[in-house]
Amino acid sequence: MTQNTKPNKQDLEIKKAREEIRVIGDRISALKAQLETEPIKVELKEKEEIPKSAPLSGVIKDELFFISSLILFVGIISTETYYHTFGVKYQFLSLPVFHIVYRGLTAIIDNPILLFPYIIAVTWLILDSFAVKQNWVRFLRFQRPLFYLLILLVLLLTYPLAKQSGRIEAETDLRVETSSLPIIQALDNKSFSEDEIIENQYRLLMIDSNYIIFFKPLKKDEVQSAPIIHRIPKGEVHVLDTN
Numbered sequence: 156m157t158q159n160t161k162p163n164k165q166d167l168e169i170k171k172a173r174e175e176i177r178v179i180g181d182r183i184s185a186l187k188a189q190l191e192t193e194p195i196k197v198e199l200k201e202k203e204e205i206p207k208s209a210p211l212s213g214v215i216k217d218e219l220f221f222i223s224s225l226i227l228f229v230g231i232i233s234t235e236t237y238y239h240t241f242g243v244k245y246q247f248l249s250l251p252v253f254h255i256v257y258r259g260l261t262a263i264i265d266n267p268i269l270l271f272p273y274i275i276a277v278t279w280l281i282l283d284s285f286a287v288k289q290n291w292v293r294f295l296r297f298q299r300p301l302f303y304l305l306i307l308l309v310l311l312l313t314y315p316l317a318k319q320s321g322r323i324e325a326e327t328d329l330r331v332e333t334s335s336l337p338i339i340q341a342l343d344n345k346s347f348s349e350d351e352i353i354e355n356q357y358r359l360l361m362i363d364s365n366y367i368i369f370f371k372p373l374k375k376d377e378v379q380s381a382p383i384i385h386r387i388p389k390g391e392v393h394v395l396d397t398n
Contacts, residue, residue, distance in 0.1 A: 230259030236321030343394035
């Protein structure tokens with residue numbers, strides 16, 4: 156008598172699992188053969204190098220140096236032009252540094268247009284500081300070349316304006332009607348007549364460590380290339396009084 160055995164559920168699951176394992180094995184073999192016959196293509200993308208941003212303290216130092224250099228530049232050009240109008244070379248005068256700085260700061264009063272270079276400089280410093288904090292990669296990459304171009308632009312713009320400021324101030328002090336320089340009331344020196352000095356309202360231009368410089372101011376309609384300048388050693392003046 157023949158007994159028919161019917162496959163149970165467990166045998167079917169085992170058979171099915173074996174079939175899936177065989178299929179997966181065939182796929183792995185196919186992939187392995189493909190890798191052996193074809194080269195591996197790997198695309199390497201060069202990582203964009205991010206420039207190192209300067210420390211904030213270094214940026215502040217650069218800002219202070221830039222502004223102070225601009226003030227000194229304006230002060231030197233304005234002062235040189237001012238004294239050149241009177242026929243005096245300021246390089247031979249013993250002018251303190253604070254005098255140059257004062258000129259650089261007050262030159263804006265005589266020529267308000269001179270404020271624009273300062274505005275440009277301050278705008279750049281604000282932008283530069285913000286770019287460092289926000290780490291603007293493209294801006295920081297061209298930061299130095301742009302800064303040098305800015306310096307050249309500011310200097311080219313500032314130079315004629317500073318000269319104009321010094322010339323305006325000199326023309327004002329050169330005239331009797333507008334001069335703000337002190338009037339000499341008494342001068343004890345054997346080379347000059349005190350009455351003539353008082354009558355012509357001689358103005359005291361400056362007193363440095365070695366000399367006293369004064370001049371005869373020009374009248375409103377008087378045209379002259381340079382005023383009459385007198386420069387005498389301090390040791391030869393015993394009395395000097397101004398108002």
